[in-house]
Amino acid sequence: MNFIIDFFNLGIIGSAKSIWSIAIIVIPLMVFMEIAKDIKLLDFISKLFKPITKLLSAEENAAFPLAVGIIFGISYGAGVLIKTSEDGNIDHRSLMIISVFLAACHAIVEDTLLFVAIGAKGLIIVFTRVFVAFIATIIISRFIKNNSQNLGE
Numbered sequence: 001m002n003f004i005i006d007f008f009n010l011g012i013i014g015s016a017k018s019i020w021s022i023a024i025i026v027i028p029l030m031v032f033m034e035i036a037k038d039i040k041l042l043d044f045i046s047k048l049f050k051p052i053t054k055l056l057s058a059e060e061n062a063a064f065p066l067a068v069g070i071i072f073g074i075s076y077g078a079g080v081l082i083k084t085s086e087d088g089n090i091d092h093r094s095l096m097i098i099s100v101f102l103a104a105c106h107a108i109v110e111d112t113l114l115f116v117a118i119g120a121k122g123l124i125i126v127f128t129r130v131f132v133a134f135i136a137t138i139i140i141s142r143f144i145k146n147n148s149q150n151l152g153e
Helices: 002-038 041-048 050-055 060-072 074-086 092-104 108-117 122-141
Strands: none
Touching (some): 002 041, 041 060, 050 060, 060 108
16 A cells, blocks of 8 residues: 555646756746747847748748747747738748748757656757758758749738
């Protein structure tokens, strides 16, 4: 009987520690994201991502959704990407290229910190995800038709 009680105590305490570790990372990131939006830091960051969009053969307008997706995650990145495409500010090819890249490499900061919290090597995770994302995107981009029509039109 003591085994069962010890098992549940260990499970509850272990789970609580894991939840606490995740909360310590996620809550400050959420606060930072809101502040970054308010002070237009994301606009500055997206300018830094323009060379990446060129490397991926995407439009410069794709830099902002790419930056948001890489930093804050696929849901925020997809939301910005959808809004950008609805506004007609990005062509179909760039939309597909950025979507492929973000599928492999999104929330790079948050995900990496979460894995580091449970003992993973952060640099290995970052470099592997970025490398796989670039290779997959470059290969797939060769098969995506180049059309000049925007999706919002």
